[in-house]
Amino acid sequence: MRLRADRVRVRVPATSANLGPGFDALGLALGLHDDVEVRALGSPEVVVEVTGEGGGEVPDDERHLVVQALRTALDHVGAPQSGVHLVCHNRIPHGRGLGSSAAAVVAGIAAARGLVSEPEALSDDVALALATQMEGHPDNAAPAIHGGATVAWSTAAGVGVAPLAVHPDVAPVAIVPANRLSTSSARGVLPSTVPHADAAFQAGRAALLVEALGRRPDLLLDATADRLHQEYRRRVMPHSLALVDALRAAGVAAVVSGAGPTVLALARRTADGTDADAAIATAFGPTLGGWRVLPLPVDTEGVRVTPGG
Structure with missing residues (x-):
């Protein structure tokens, strides 16, 4: 050719x-x-x-x-x-x-x-x-x-x-830390097996996430719950998981983006921004400490x- x-x-x-x-x-x-x-x-x-x-x-x-x-x-x-x-x-x-x-x-x-x-x-x-x-x-x-x-x-x-499908009300926000983490390091802390109950939980939430993304953004918080990889990664990205915890406690569907350490909030659009804005501001207080908050369209x-x- x-x-x-x-x-x-x-x-x-x-x-x-x-x-x-x-x-x-x-x-x-x-x-x-x-x-x-x-x-x-x-x-x-x-x-x-x-x-x-x-x-x-x-x-x-x-x-x-x-x-x-x-x-x-x-x-x-x-x-x-x-x-x-x-x-x-x-x-x-x-x-x-x-x-x-x-x-x-x-x-x-x-x-x-x-x-x-x-x-x-x-x-x-x-x-x-x-x-x-x-x-x-x-x-x-x-x-x-x-x-x-x-x-x-x-x-x-x-x-x-x-x-x-992605519902038009879904508004991703990437919260990017200053530090990096290699994919190999993030994968290296994952176990070779997980409990059957966690696997069953994960299958159900992954199926629910398809519905939540496309038609029911109100279900995103439940649909993004994870038992397979994020908690195991806490020791290599403690600040990211702490932010995930804080945002989820405030009702925001926050997850680790890929292998991290960026946090992704699958926020919902509101009249004056997203439902994650106040929770992100509260989590950081007066300074972002090197983190960047990037609202990104799909x-x-x-x-x-x-x-x-």
């Missing part, structure tokens, strides 16, 4: 996985984006420029995750490799549980789609399968590709995804690819 273009632009959203009980399955795309421009070079050179989140920290060569994903996708469709000039304008915080690595992977795969002569060879289904291979699970990649809320699952034949489009300028 040949390349039909030498430059492409990609915009990819942040995502929040799990949403409480939907561990490794449910995810939500948020209106916070990384913008990536990829230009194919006639030489083997790799040039990476990063501004914003991760600037001066992430690799600036073949090890950059966008470049790795681009290479993987081009190899998958048999397209020629070339040198790359990559420019990233990052807004998604790194190491905070908002899907920054999935965004990079999806951006690289989407860039390959925009460069090749047969973009249908990198359909959404193929893109999700490739992203899941790189990420290890599909919960962030699925909403990053499709937008909105999704449930994704792995099978022997590949990866499945289904869109979920991104309904997912990754977007446009020709480069």
